[in-house]
Amino acid sequence: MTSGMCVRCGGRIAALQKESVVREKARQLSDQASYPVIYRMLKGVMLCGICLDALPLIGHEICQRCGRDKEFQASTGTEGLCRDCVHGEDDQILVANRSLLRYEKGEKDLLGLFKYRGDERIALYYGTLLAITVQRYYRSMGFICITTVPLHPQRLRERGFNQVDLLARHLGAAIKIPAKPLLLRTKDTPKLSKQKGRTARHESMLKAFVWNGQGMPSAAKILLLDDIYTTGSTLRSCARTIREHLGPSCEVYSLTIYR
The missing domain is CATH 3.40.50.2020 (Rossmann fold)
Incomplete structure (x- = not known):
């Protein structure tokens, strides 16, 4: 399953391959109350799993x-x-x-x-x-x-x-x-x-x-x-x-x- 093109590398976004990265980053960026919202936002962000994983998060x-x-x-x-x-x-x-x-x-x-x-x-x-x-x-x-x-x-x-x-x-x-x-x-x-x-x-x-x-x-x-x-x-x-x-x-x- 794919969902568009990555804005950083131009490659196809494979939603299933991206899923584990989304969950990991959502845990990194949120507490229990904000996790569902941040998870949904990260899932929709136009990055492939590799580029999402490489973001230099503070x-x-x-x-x-x-x-x-x-x-x-x-x-x-x-x-x-x-x-x-x-x-x-x-x-x-x-x-x-x-x-x-x-x-x-x-x-x-x-x-x-x-x-x-x-x-x-x-x-x-x-x-x-x-x-x-x-x-x-x-x-x-x-x-x-x-x-x-x-x-x-x-x-x-x-x-x-x-x-x-x-x-x-x-x-x-x-x-x-x-x-x-x-x-x-x-x-x-x-x-x-x-x-x-x-x-x-x-x-x-x-x-x-x-x-x-x-x-x-x-x-x-x-x-x-x-x-x-x-x-x-x-x-x-x-x-x-x-x-x-x-x-x-x-x-x-x-x-x-x-x-």
Whole structure:
């Protein structure tokens, strides 16, 4: 029995051969309550058994703020935080970030294909991974909406679409939470990959966004979506703008595919 083509290797998905991997990964990613939901999502994800087994899943030991995998510094005296978060911004602008996958070489190639070609099959694949991540970490949070990191109008004209908006559409349908555009990007910053160091990235993102939402309660919990968390500068800048408008009782959590 087959069920489509794998988005990673292009091979046929053999459902029976994939089954044992689905069960193993569902156990790895869930507790008893969330297992049935995550099992069904993994069963439907457009990967063959080999590619599903090879996913660089983030483990259980993570930084409680940024979601980084296995980067704990015992000498800091701050339990649960990685070195960057211990020495970074000590505030609640962005309550936490959670991601599903480590950003490794093979993942960079697939993300690049999606970002610059907008393949709808990859959008659905990533949307399913994000929904799994919500079930793994955020299923009881009670978010009022999903919002995305916007592109600058010039970048949007060049690319023709915002890949994160496509992800929000699929994620929102999967977890039954509406996606709402709350921000505009007013500063055309260089790509973060071309900026050197955390300080340069942080400074480039200052005042990069403005509020563009309507009718949001001040005590809202908002899920902020992007494809990758690198230093967190972009996500914190977005969260800061949201909280400046809605006030300190608003809580912003972020969700990315990769960390």
